[in-house]
Amino acid sequence: QVQLAESGGGSVQAGGSLRLSCAASGYTFSGYCMGWFRQLPGKEREGVASIYTGGRSIYYADSVKGRFTISEDNAKNTVYLQMNSLKPEDTAMYYCARDRSPRTVGPSCSLQSYTTGRVGYWGQGTQVTVSS
Numbered sequence: 001q002v003q004l005a006e007s008g009g010g011s012v013q014a015g016g017s018l019r020l021s022c023a024a025s026g027y028t029f030s031g032y033c034m035g036w037f038r039q040l041p042g043k044e045r046e047g048v049a050s051i052y053t054g055g056r057s058i059y060y061a062d063s064v065k066g067r068f069t070i071s072e073d074n075a076k077n078t079v080y081l082q083m084n085s086l087k088p089e090d091t092a093m094y095y096c097a098r099d100r101s102p103r104t105v106g107p108s109c110s111l112q113s114y115t116t117g118r119v120g121y122w123g124q125g126t127q128v129t130v131s132s
Contacts, residue, residue: 002026002121004096009126012086016130020081022096022123029077030054033099033109036070036081037116038092038128045095047111049081057106059114064090086130096123 008020020036035050049070050059058070069082079096100120103109 002098004098004121004123006094006096006123006126009094009128011129011131014087014130014132016086017082017084018086018128019083020094020096020126020128022079022081024077024079024098029072029074031102031104033103033114033118034072034079035097035109035111035114036079037095037097037119038090039095040092045116047115048094050109050111050114051079052103052106052109053079055106057109059110061111083128086128088130088132090128091130092128093125094128095125097121 003025005023030053032053034053036048037045038048039045048061048064049068051070051072053072067085071080097119098121099118
């Protein structure tokens with residue numbers, strides 16, 4: 001049974017940092033697109049960062065490039081999202097996500113390809129609030 005357990009959200013002031021963690025279980029960790037999506041009330045869920053686990057192909061939304069870093073720890077079956085220089089517009093519910101199926105090439109995990117329609121499993125979500 002696939003499970004994604006998130007942690008690390010919270011409230012910070014603009015310019016601050018947070019690190020989100022997503023501990024995966026119930027399947028072989030490598031070979032999947034995993035990523036972080038975020039959603040504001042009344043808005044669609046959007047991809048923030050993605051990674052091809054075990055292959056280290058990494059992709060970011062333009063809005064977070066240079067500020068957010070996605071990484072993985074294969075020994076812990078965990079994906080992280082380090083968020084620095086946070087802005088009020090980063091305020092959202094953040095969700096960890098895993099692709100429906102394993103992939104054989106990293107570029108399949110680009111945010112243009114790895115959209116909400118390809119997500120098979122979601123974490124429960126963690127709130128990030130950035131105050132000005």
